[in-house]
Amino acid sequence: MGERESNIPPSVLERMTKYLAFVQELADEGIEWVSSADLAKALSVNRSTVRQDLLHIDFSGISRRGYETKGFAKVLRRTLGMDLEWNMVIVGAGNVGTALALHGDLSRRGFYVGAIVDKDPERIGCEVGSMRVLDVSDLASVIEDHDIKLGVIAVPAAEAQSAADALIKAGIKGMLNLAMTHIAVPDKVSIVDSRIVADLLQLSHAVKNKLNI
């Protein structure tokens, strides 16, 4: 009963999502076995890194054959928590919140948008896809009614902290911060900052160096 999958570092988790995408594709094509070398080559990582990563999970390969694709995909899904379904509430029904709510690729990975809330009376009651925008002041009951554990902060930077505070007060367990600012939270709540600005800066930095600007 492998308790090994606890506390896997983010870098390993990120690679595992890529392993899963690749292995799932192979399994769908009817390919039964994949080696660490194949995986490494397809995803531009080191073979040793692949095998080291697999030490984190409760799954063994077979010498001279590799890993059985279907079983591998199944274990990866479990490890990544994809066998679980997560309901999220999106705070902020602006462009970002709406885009996320309508983004099908998330629910395909087990992240469902259970509700979307806003504080603007003009937006409350509007339709987003098949949902109606609810009042942020009803967050506590929204979270309870929809069995929501995760919140997404999709409000302007200036309102991000108060949106987070509202989520925390309503009993949220974890938050994804899409606002471009830092948010302070108590230890009991998990938060992950979206890194779109950092990503863009990293990108512009790389380009700058390449172009010798």
Added chain:
Amino acid sequence: MGERESNIPPSVLERMTKYLAFVQELADEGIEWVSSADLAKALSVNRSTVRQDLLHIDFSGISRRGYETKGFAKVLRRTLGMDLEWNMVIVGAGNVGTALALHGDLSRRGFYVGAIVDKDPERIGCEVGSMRVLDVSDLASVIEDHDIKLGVIAVPAAEAQSAADALIKAGIKGMLNLAMTHIAVPDKVSIVDSRIVADLLQLSHAVKNKLNI
């Protein structure tokens, strides 16, 4: 003539964006000096990490006083390439592309949306903010006309690779991939993958462990 700022690791760049936000705030409030201890405390990092990070840039503090906030902010902006302005083209005028195009926080950081393109005839010609959606097949001239160096891929996963190929063919220097899939690019082009799914998985993993699911 500090050539020190070349090849700064992404982890350091990410912290620098936070230093800048904090220091800029202090400067705006008229506070002239900030110590490494203040910075470390405000951003939940180690004091040594702060000083180590500053070795990457061409800026010195003064013993017993710290760092002069205005000058510090200026050097950080230059190091992060924020004195440069970058024009971007968004490929995909769906919800994600539209949200990004209308997101003011990006242009405030020097990332301007110069153009937005799509391949769907129904979308071409539509208005997004003050822009008109252009034809993806005109990418080469769009990039030249608007002096665009960076592209953002905001199309569904299945179309991401062909969007990237079109950008590369049109002469783009760097790409941010918002699609939830892996994209292969030649070495001369830089690419950064948005990690929103990885972020959500990291978050759900943390919550899962906390709740003992």
Added chain:
DNA sequence: TAGATTGTTAATCGATTAACAATC
């Protein structure tokens, strides 16, 4: 001067890569 805070060198920690015995 005394003391606080920097810049920098050294120590630690963790993640990546290499090596190789075990095994199919």
Added chain:
DNA sequence: TAGATTGTTAATCGATTAACAATC
């Protein structure tokens, strides 16, 4: 059996943290 590929241990590399002399 011979050889390929795993699982795991050891080596390397890089990033974080600690320590401390230099300096204001």
